[in-house]
Amino acid sequence: MISLYQSGNSFLHRLSAGPKLAALFVVLAAIGLSTSHPVLAATSFLFTWLLYLLAGDSSNRFLLQVWRFSYIALFVFLPQLYFGGIERAFGFTLATLSALLLAALLSMTTRTIDLVAIMQKISRSKSFALIVTLSINSIALVSNLAKNIVEASAARGVKPNRIRQIVTLFVVSLKFADDYAESLAARGIRI
Amino acid sequence: MKLELRDYPRIAIFVGLIAALGVIPAIQVIPGVPVTAQTLGVMLAGAVLGSYRGTLAVLMFELLTLAGLPLLAGGRGGLSAFVGPTAGYLIGWSIGVWVIGFVIEKLPKVPLFLSSLLAFVLGGIVAIYVPGILWYAYTQNAPVLAVAQGNLIFLVGDSLKIAIALVVLIALKAAYPKALR
Amino acid sequence: MLKGISLANVTVAFDGNPVVRNVTFESGAKSIAVIGSNGSGKSTFARLLNGLVKPTSGEVSVYGNTPDTKQASFLFSNPDLQIVMPTVFEDVAFTLSGLKLNAAEVRSRVGAALKLVGLEDLEQANCHELSSGQKQLLALASASVRKPKLLIADEPTNLLDLANARRISKLLGNIPSDQLVLVTHDLELAQACEEAIWFEEGILKSVGKPTDLIEAYRKFSS
């Protein structure tokens, strides 16, 4: 499964997931307070950029992320401009962008499995671990089933009926899930 | 509540189904808040799995998204989806799915078509919009009423999704009655 | 001039891995069996013939045209994936929906296709309540109702019992199409074709009479 993780060896990559998450929440809270002060918000934004550089961002991923979040930035900027004026609009937009960029930095420097492991540790339950594993499997599986269904209906040579394809996807997926449950039971798995 | 073994793959498969619906291209009506087919999966999770299991499926989907899998429409994911101005909707998904399951469970004697129509309106629209609007209004320090007005534009797409969800649910019940217990 | 299927120096690569390698092949045989190991490229070859897979390099033509899903129908091994509509009649009729026929024509062609496979009494049945054999017969009716020039079947007798497998294999010979390409691990089924081709590791290892190829393939596999 592809994830948002970008391999690397910076101190942010090496920091273990738990403390990183904790530190992130503190910074996010601080950013939350900076919204109405454009200067503070701009500082947050520059601070975030600095962190990207420290994470070994050589290929301008920062700017790429800014571009990817630009829709949301617009979604914040325009209403604020309308209701609150230019200064406030800049403050909110920069603070929101900083929060988004920081959160994205966590995803880029922390493996999905490490974050899942934290959740598992917190839940301390075997069934939680099983659902996580099955869910991750099911993402690739359903996408494969969907691909096969699209292919099978394309092979009919007619314009596909999307709604019927969705119906077929749900039917086939649920049958698969029920067969899968049976095979788990057959392996002697108990919850 | 206790899960049976067969619930595990069903919950997992809905995580996969909601993710698969994210592949259908999202439309940006309001910049930053996509019109997404994924709420169709959320609604069906509630209707098919019921309140408890459906909620678990949506929470698991969100947990994996939070942990860094790009499962949201347009290949987005990670913690940033949960700190941005649209995070309220995602909270709404997990409330809405519960509401849908709950409403259908409380109306066992009403024909499925009607009970699920009601459930989809309450859970698929109201329960998702309210946290979505409140979160935006709160984090952006904006007037709730104005935000709610802007949000109305989603009614078009969401009504269509409810219609599709009804068609899929009824067809699923006919094709694989065991799907709904 | 070109009749039947024709491939010239065809290579298909997924993510840079060639899975069909430099295949050149031409045939107008009524029925062609495709055999070979798992992962050898048989299904990819089959998908080249209806255009679901495009060649990375080389040329494919089917009856002189670029392959498409109009000339060629496809029968998959899992009938659940192929069922599109709720009832048997509607499912077969769906294949005709692009042809702009009037209702009476649709009725008569669907009726004929269902009769051919012996499902005429189940017209109004719910597709997903059919048995596995009946589902595969339905898929065959849906694939053949457009009277394609080419019918491609990928493991069509998978999980079927002997009687159903025989029924399908007999029907495959009776479908009103000019040519049949049959991908299968069932060597009895392959035996009944006019010609056979054998893939290994993406390479067209051999072309010939089914008897000879099957013998060689059995030796190779032991």
Add this chain to the structure above:
Amino acid sequence: MLKGISLANVTVAFDGNPVVRNVTFESGAKSIAVIGSNGSGKSTFARLLNGLVKPTSGEVSVYGNTPDTKQASFLFSNPDLQIVMPTVFEDVAFTLSGLKLNAAEVRSRVGAALKLVGLEDLEQANCHELSSGQKQLLALASASVRKPKLLIADEPTNLLDLANARRISKLLGNIPSDQLVLVTHDLELAQACEEAIWFEEGILKSVGKPTDLIEAYRKFSS
């Protein structure tokens, strides 16, 4: 006294429809092939033996005990259904997770099971990158690692090529279990068993030597 599998007047009904009808059967044979038409009740019979299906009436016993998944392992036809964990080693070890073994024991038993099926070099491989044949070998390792008394296989060679099918069928004979029940439409595979039973419409139509039953079944199906 009771050895092997034993059914006394067993009926299984789903929603009131009997799909296994009044079956009485006892056998200690090393390997039993189960043949019959689609929907005849073969898989339901197989699931009675590990307790996944409970008899509506009658008694089933396996080595004198009520059937359960501890004594009996099950191999399905679709290996994708059977793979749970990300790597080969973890997947086999997953089957042992209920047994409270220590790490060294798990290592050695998983290692032995993988060696048996020839996957010892792929311990750390990603399950979903295996070929279809390798996936089925993995499923077989996972099924056999608990050293079940009874191994039940439902169409285990489905969609496999000749070499893989032969490998699986040879291994089924070598798994350290006391008894093998093999449900299959592949009559060559059934042929190799010690005993055969034949279901039609839920009724145990016949019990005997594979050669005789297969001949009768072929006649019946034509």
